[in-house]
Amino acid sequence: MNKFWIILLHTYLNKLKTKSFLVTTLLTVVITLGLTNMSNIIEIFDKGGDKEQIAVLDTTGQLYEPLKEQMSTLNKNLRLIEFDGTEKEAEKAVEKGEYTGFVQLRYDQEHLPEATYKAMSVAESPIFTDLQAGLQQMKTMLAASKINLTPEQLQQLYEPVSFEKIALEENAKTEEELNQARDLVYVLLFVIYFAVIMYASMIAMEVATEKSSRVMEILISSVSPINQMFAKILGIGLLSLTQLAVLLSVGYFSIKRNLSSLEGGFFDAFGFGNISLSTISYAVIFFILGYFLYATLAAFLGSLVSRIEDVQQMITPMTLLVVAGFMIAMFGLGKPDSPFIVITSYIPFFTPMIMFLRVGMLNIPVWESTLGIAILLGTIAFLAVFGARVYRGGVLMYGKSNSFKDIKKALQLTKKE
Template sequence: MNNFWTIVGHTASSRLKTKSFVISTIITMVLIIGIVNIGTIIDLFSGDDEGSTQNIAVVDESDGATEIAEALAAPPEDEEAYIYQLINQPLDTVIEEARDGEYDGVVQLTGTTETLNATFYGENNGMAMDVQQEVQRLKEGYMTSELDIDEAQLAAVYQPIGFEQMSLEDGEATESAGMGIEANITVFAVAYVLFFIIITYSTMIATEVATEKSSRVMELIVSSVNPIVQMFAKLTGIGLTAFINIVTILVAGIIGIYVGGNTISDFLSSDFIDITLIGYGLIVLFLGYFLFGGIAAMLGALVSRTEDVQQAVQPLIYLAMIGFFIVTFGMSNAEAAFVKVASYIPFFTPQLIVLRIGSGTIEVWEIALLLVILAISAVIVNLVAARVYKGGVLMHGKFSFKNGIKQALVLSKKEK
């Protein structure tokens, strides 16, 4: 065990002390702090004045809901973000004026007071949600004050208004992306971190092994340390480096939160973070690292020159990229059959299980099954990789995946 921890410490420290690691860590921390405060940065560089109001035209085509339209267009008591103007012109004319920049949006009211419908014409999803809430509030207030409320009428008061958002340009319906963005932020962030960590550190493992082989240091190490012990020590050492990298990201995130004038509790309770999802992300990150890392160590043992490392790890990079692309396309339809099927492929499981959990399209038993499959796959891969590694570190010559594995297995049996 002394040899194991000696190699772990040497592997981790040699990576942590490199200039590239220090510089990349600092850059990453700065980027994380910037991302956490992206809204403040955008406001800082935008040309809009803080507290500026936006004009929304109101076109009343309702049947008896004039009071609500007038209340909507009443002068605000306090300074508000929106000023509503009741316009007695045809809808097409008002929309054309909005396209010319006279208004920031248009609200069309139709239906009766009880069945009020509001259609918002504009591109701003946040504005559309605010308009919907304001019209709903005015309807509820009007009906509550005017009616002698009974049970049926109370149900009518709280009946949500029909609401639709239309594009100013083509008049076609648009889907509000506000809630979708909030729901996908954690999924995308966790999937990207998984992709970045797995690819970066898998390549690092292969490079570490190949470097020692090319400098003949490996021959000295093998003579005093069991190759299998050496392999798992390197996986652990570089995994420790990855852990420290993750910690720096978390620290940068915390700094960014406080720089923005918020607290950790405020950030964790917001719609932009899901602690449960991050917890699952850490689990699959651990399993995914050893799955990809075991293969990377095996491939590094088959390489005699550092120049061949990129060629050797290309299949791993392609697998991780495919998983990331599936996550990207699957965000709009996580229930698609190809997403479900791909999530059972161990190389795609780490990223796709996060997607499916975040979208709420997976049962608890299926989460457990996918984690068990991933864990078993990681164990099997590392057992096979250890045998290949044991023989591969003794090989020299041109890299060949198929022939190299055969030759490594033969040498491994001879070394028993």
């Protein structure tokens, strides 16, 4: 056991000091700070610039003021300026950069407002959308006045219909709880996806690197292959937790500082205040089991290659399994109770993502989630035993070995020892 901890700490500290890990962590921290302070960054740039100016050619002489009033509530950063010249003059003013664009107002055959918007580029969709919304409100009010509708009648006409949803299932989740669970599932799916892609590949690369340096021949003769394999898996696991802890801490304190003026706690601000403890517990369990599942698979796949260049080719099928599970889970967010989702939740390589999706969004029987956990534990145990045998023989294979046929050769080498 002493050798196990030596390999674990060596793997952890060795990777922790690498330039790639430090640079990646630093860049991710910078990106995290940028994303969590995006509103402040945008505000800084907006302070340095003027409001976007839109020239208004009102051919009716009656629509400019109502439109200006509507836009004052829709978009305060948009400034409407009445233009006294011709359409050609307005086009030239836009081309010179004096205005972002110009809108021409007129009446249609039914004496209701219509408009044409011109700009150097129509890619500025928010401007167009806000102008269209303002004109639509004006048109609605004018049309209502033509048929003598009072403001109260108009408000009643557009008032949304009362539509209450009630689940008959006992202890069924409310709509609010479902939305919170969906958000949590969505976050965890991305965490599992990126953690497996990044850290499982790192494990395979670590094994291949040591093997290419012939260090493995010394290690395999003095340490049990299963101890060695899980020492590396746990070492990289600690590394991933270190990096995640740094990122989550930076993100938490940055967001908390920006949300200090809001009522409620940190999780309440993001709508996670009512997430049950059991859902959070399942999230942790399935994340850990999902990591160990793919990490064990990556370790013995990495032992089959002799060159670092062949690692990505060997673990590509594993990566495709992760991608497939992620895509199925994305589909399942909309239909978590479909038969396809239920069946795939019991396939070990998809269980961490899809079973948690079902647990988070549905009230499934406890035996189903327990069965999913048992399937994962059984698969991890099988991969550990089988992987240790492949690992022991695979690390002694050199030369061109980047095919899954090499698993048989690795097992044969293990039997000869």
